[in-house]
Amino acid sequence: MSVEDRERVRLEPASRSAALPMLTGHAVRAFLRNPLAAFFTLAFPLAFLVIVSTIIGDQTTGHGVPVTQFLVTPFAVFGVAQASFTLVAVDTAVLRESGVLLRLRATPVPPRTVLAARVAASAAIAGVAVLLLTVVGVVAYDVQVVGNKLPAALLTLLLGIACCTALGLALATVTRTVTATQALAQGLLIPLAFVSDVFIVGAELPRPLSVIGSLLPLKHFARAMAETFEPGAGAGFSPGHLAVLVAWTLGGMLIARLRFGWQPRGGAMSRRAAAEVIGPARSSLSAPREPGRGSPAALLGGQISYALLGLRRDPLSVFFAIVFPGLLLALFPSVFGDARVHGLTMAQYLFAGLAAYTVAVTGFVDMPEGVVGARSAGVLKRLLGTPLPFRWYVAGRVCAALIVGLLGVAVLATVGLTFFGVRVDPARLPAVLLAVALGSLCFSALGLAVAALLPAARSLVAVTLGVLLPLCFVSEIFVVGDRPLPGGITAFADVFPVRHLLQALLTATRPDGPGAGFAWGHLAVVAAWAALALVVARVRRSGLT
The missing domain is CATH 1.10.357 (Tetracycline Repressor; domain 2)
Incomplete structure (x- = not known):
């Protein structure tokens, strides 16, 4: 065994123990340095919570519950989906196409640690989005956190993050370029938000749109989260909706495991400006400008x-x-x-x-x-x-x-x-x-x-x-x-x-x-x-x- 190999083996246990928090922190810092990702994940849901709550004012439901009580969960679900689905998919594709994943695989850090760090970072960001919206709702709009349903809210949130993350990894594995991943992630998420009780809550959708929303996980995530903010007795668990989230999580994990690759697929990253x-x-440079030309x-x-x-x-x-x-x-x-x-x-x-x-x-x-x-x-x-x-x-x-x-x-x-x-x-x-x-x-x-x-x-x-x-x-x-x-x-x-x-x-x-x-x-x-x-x-x- 060479000196370099012995040194690598000696350092590997320490590197592994420190790798997960270090790579997670790096991923979080990268998110904070990406204004567009921060906008769609944190600022966009918060801004619309404030705007819609201001427009609605003091309206109440038929049971006397303020309508604003039910505004936190749909925007929180959108923030979680942005952090755990869109961000994970695009970030994974960027790291793959830029060669970062391939270089990380050559380090003593196990491949599973690299992926676990990205998942942990997305979960932390999603949690911050939900916490931010909840705090603003409680402080500014009298939203109530239902204490007896808090365990259900936490479990639903964790399953929603896991589901969105698994599907984000799956999307990154079936696309070849960063551009395709980004377009598909946003192109799928935003239309689905309209048919999944996220942007349009409580409306009677046409039958085909309702069926599409019911087949996909976002609607089940939104409804399960809404149940945990519904005032009243009960534990707040939604077994049917949670089962759908688990099924989609397993499906996304299976696709990601079967199709995941470390090497770039689409060649060099696009240099659009160039x-x-x-x-x-x-x-302009092919020939000097002459009379009658240009x-x-x-x-x-x-x-x-x-x-x-x-x-x-x-x-x-x-x-x-x-x-x-x-x-x-x-x-x-x-x-x-x-x-x-x-x-x-x-x-x-x-x-x-x-x-x-x-x-x-x-x-x-x-x-x-x-x-x-x-x-x-x-x-x-x-x-x-x-x-x-x-x-x-x-x-x-x-x-x-x-x-x-x-x-x-x-x-x-x-x-x-x-x-x-x-x-x-x-x-x-x-x-x-x-x-x-x-x-x-x-x-x-x-x-x-x-x-x-x-x-x-x-x-x-x-x-x-x-x-x-x-x-x-x-x-x-x-x-x-x-x-x-x-x-x-x-x-x-x-x-x-x-x-x-x-x-x-x-x-x-x-x-x-x-x-x-x-x-x-x-x-x-x-x-x-x-x-x-x-x-x-x-x-x-x-x-x-």
């Missing part, structure tokens, strides 16, 4: 093409900008039937609301993410040394955001007109297009301003989503009833462009509205925000490069 600059660099139209067209190419390589952005709004437009009218919102059918109202969301998320979240990715890769600095003017790069990004926004609106129109009786007067199409174009310019400018102000690229999406999603809620984009918002919330929302873009689109798409559908007052506010953001982005242009 790929996006290949086109601009080649087009026209503004050609420069702009090239930048639009490469910006759209970057979006096509990001399925998660495409999902949230195009697929997700279409799913909501199809789901909400199916669930709530003939409910009306501010004098309109739900489908008619949601068509305008989700069109505003599509435009906002494309311009304010997706577009600046691509710009910041290029900045982090050094692309924008190198671009300054080419014949391509920087303004054409930015113009290409903004136009690409407009194209994607228009595509999303077209998908919404197709779903609404085909299946839910949404009507759009052809004479008002110019008003719709103006609102979409001005909204896209406004939110793209705001996204560029935020990108210029933020030095850290990793925090951008957490900031933009963390601002946009609550604003969409208080601006009544995701509203599903006629109950008015408190006056303070409405006054707050009136300051920002999301609500004004919504009102402009509602005016343009209202079937019985007068005139050509132009809401000039609301459009003026959107234009003012666009001008202010462009000034900030111009002043802070150095922050973009």
Whole structure:
């Protein structure tokens, strides 16, 4: 035995004893350094607990129990699923594709310890999410922790974490790339949350959606947790729901064990920002600019093409900008039937609301993410040394955001007109297009301003989503009833462009509205925000490069 082997054997027991807490701590620190993961796991459920509780106020059930008593569990379940399913799946895929898992396997640390550390970290983060929501609910909204059901709550939470973790590992083992894992994790979790008593609690779902939710574990986790917060006698255990969680846990563990691999499967990790600059660099450096070449139209067209190419390589952005709004437009009218919102059918109202969301998320979240990715890769600095003017790069990004926004609106129109009786007067199409174009310019400018102000690229999406999603809620984009918002919330929302873009689109798409559908007052506010953001982005242009 060589000296190195003897030294390794001598150190191995000590290394093993210290490896689990050390690797667990490392995983927790990595989570804290990932603003987007922290946002969806901790900030997102907490923000919506506060918003929904504020809107509901002091409403009670038929038994006199405050409605807020039943709001903690669905948001807690979502936080647990984010930490134990999405985070575990994506984190495992990242470690595998970057070669970290393979290198860890060559260390004295046993492979099972490496996986146990990731599971322990996700469990700790999920526990923090539940504790945070519970404390805020108890302190701010008089939520009661039912003492006689606390053991049931702890057991349900542990089984839910185990189930989500096993399924997250299983998902990571059956996908080849990080991008596919991330897109599938979010693409599965968020739609399922709507049919699993997480985002829509107590509603009568259509039979097919109800069956789908009942077959999958998230609904059983949500209902079992809700039972532990139901005031009254009893132990709070839900044997049927817990049995389903155990079955899915065993299934996920079996798949993970059979398919788990340590070696990268999809080649090198995607370098999207670098790929996006290949086109601009080649087009601008292949030959010096000569009279008649490099026209503004050609420069702009090239930048639009490469910006759209970057979006096509990001399925998660495409999902949230195009697929997700279409799913909501199809789901909400199916669930709530003939409910009306501010004098309109739900489908008619949601068509305008989700069109505003599509435009906002494309311009304010997706577009600046691509710009910041290029900045982090050094692309924008190198671009300054080419014949391509920087303004054409930015113009290409903004136009690409407009194209994607228009595509999303077209998908919404197709779903609404085909299946839910949404009507759009052809004479008002110019008003719709103006609102979409001005909204896209406004939110793209705001996204560029935020990108210029933020030095850290990793925090951008957490900031933009963390601002946009609550604003969409208080601006009544995701509203599903006629109950008015408190006056303070409405006054707050009136300051920002999301609500004004919504009102402009509602005016343009209202079937019985007068005139050509132009809401000039609301459009003026959107234009003012666009001008202010462009000034900030111009002043802070150095922050973009």
